[in-house]
Amino acid sequence: MYVNPGLSCGSCLACRRGDHINCTAYTFQGYFGFGPGSQQLFEDYPYGGFGQYLTAPAANLVKLPDSISFEQGARFGYLGTAYSALRKAQFSPGQTVLIDGATGTLGLGAVILALAMGAARIFATGRNTTLLEKLQQLDPQRIVPIALGSRPTSEIVMEATGGFGVDALIEALGPNAAVATVLDSFNALRHGGKAINIGGVADPIPLEPFPLMCLQKSYIGSLWFTTAEGQDMAVMAHAGTLNLGVFEHERFPLERVNEALDAIDQRSGGFTNVVIMH
């Protein structure tokens, strides 16, 4: 089983509409919450994080087939975040996507999910050229690596798409990324294209409403994913369309949790998967 740690109150207007992530008390079990009602959810479900056991609502369980390992299941949080972002972009087979920060933990998830969802071409940006080359090896035909800082991403994408632009943009850059990078990628979107932000660049982004209207572009925030989306991923992985074999696991027993946290600082981009074993 994978436990989706996203808890909702079940009784607010969003919850009654079945829209649980937009619950005013939405809370990550054992982690943090988004509203005053989160305290109650922490009291209802007090266990999480590095615990060996926990209680969770049955509706939050994703059933994993035997073909998905414990270590692979541990990646479902970030994978789901990327999958939900692609769905919010209404990403469809045959489309193109630009993934900013593609070699990171969220970005790599977005790449393998876009491949699974039938992407025609994936433009993948990153700073580390060794990791970008490794990423391209996952599907040399469909993945186009773009090293940040060489040429503007929008220029490369426009050239490669005959001036059309990409259908979707997944922003998976970290909080310290430059705003100019985000704006450059936004310029690579086609008319009517959707940019989904899951990375959380910390600085304000100056977006002009007039071109947004004329070109019908959207900039959309996306938080986590639903348990149903988690189940979709389990099915895709079992069917063989979603390749969870890309991760390099580094396993630690619970007693060595501090070493595991140090290992996270030393990781080789999104390929490394640091897991606390039970």
Ligand SMILES: [Zn+2]
């Ligand atoms: Zn609620």
